[in-house]
Amino acid sequence: MLRLGWFSTGRGPGSRNLLKAVMERKKRGLIDVDISFVFCNWNNEEDPNPKKEQRQLFFDMVESYGIPLIKLSWKEFRPDLRKTDEKAWRDEYGKKLRELTGKYEFDLGVLAGYMLWMDDATCKAYDMINLHPALPDGPKGTWEEVIWELIRQRADEHGVMIHICTEEWDRGAALTYCRYPIRGRGFDRLWKNIEKKIASSSLEAVIKAEGTEEPLFKKIRGEGAKRELPLIVSTIGLFASGKVKIENKELVEGGKTLERPYDATSDVERSL
Numbered sequence: 001m002l003r004l005g006w007f008s009t010g011r012g013p014g015s016r017n018l019l020k021a022v023m024e025r026k027k028r029g030l031i032d033v034d035i036s037f038v039f040c041n042w043n044n045e046e047d048p049n050p051k052k053e054q055r056q057l058f059f060d061m062v063e064s065y066g067i068p069l070i071k072l073s074w075k076e077f078r079p080d081l082r083k084t085d086e087k088a089w090r091d092e093y094g095k096k097l098r099e100l101t102g103k104y105e106f107d108l109g110v111l112a113g114y115m116l117w118m119d120d121a122t123c124k125a126y127d128m129i130n131l132h133p134a135l136p137d138g139p140k141g142t143w144e145e146v147i148w149e150l151i152r153q154r155a156d157e158h159g160v161m162i163h164i165c166t167e168e169w170d171r172g173a174a175l176t177y178c179r180y181p182i183r184g185r186g187f188d189r190l191w192k193n194i195e196k197k198i199a200s201s202s203l204e205a206v207i208k209a210e211g212t213e214e215p216l217f218k219k220i221r222g223e224g225a226k227r228e229l230p231l232i233v234s235t236i237g238l239f240a241s242g243k244v245k246i247e248n249k250e251l252v253e254g255g256k257t258l259e260r261p262y263d264a265t266s267d268v269e270r271s272l
Helices: 013-027 052-064 079-084 086-101 120-125 143-152 188-200 203-213 215-240 265-271
Strands: 002-007 033-040 069-071 108-111 128-132 157-164 174-181 245-247 250-253
Touching: 002 215, 013 033, 013 052, 013 215, 033 052, 033 086, 052 069, 079 086, 086 120, 108 215, 128 215, 143 203, 143 215, 157 215, 174 215, 174 265, 188 203, 188 215, 203 215, 215 265
Parallel strands: 002 033, 002 108, 033 069, 108 128
Antiparallel strands: 128 157, 157 174, 245 250
């Protein structure tokens, strides 16, 4: 059985849906996993707290599954240090995180909507995976920056990947990924529309005027978002089955280090 450490900020439905998906598959015997604990960087007593109701729903779900819930408020932890030395604060927070989670045995940490950067020592101590909304050889940056760059490049495809957490934020080796076309049915009309807007002004003007509400942008984002959950679940399944594992921060299959990340596109598409 694969033992998971689950890290989540619990901000909304996405956090709950991911946990629910894994637990339902476990109940049906589709994946052999156990979640040793759920760690959240909020205790839900903070003020202001715009996601309080959503987070409480997440906490209630965790407790309904009988999973130990660990809460360590990032707002209440050493606020004096956070104001003066953010790196030192992150290191101290990570030290406390490891103290609390180290009481539980787990094989793989899953960052499932966890909104804090992990400190270096925790990245070294734990094998953890995180989702990044881009192909392994795709643009870098936030998901917004990635999509605008795809539009700028007139790209033909996009994707989502799972990478290992390392000290280099969002730069850990890609472990699994899926890809999908952003041309063809449902896309071509949107490409034509944005090309007209760019021709009459510029892409930068479109970004400023419409932002994430621009129709092509929204379509690309939507197609990626619906693949994120199945990719994470598929990846957890690969680890749970023993097909792949992490050794020395590298992905290994059959005793050999994989030179390329594992292409889970077919698994993801079947689940849609």
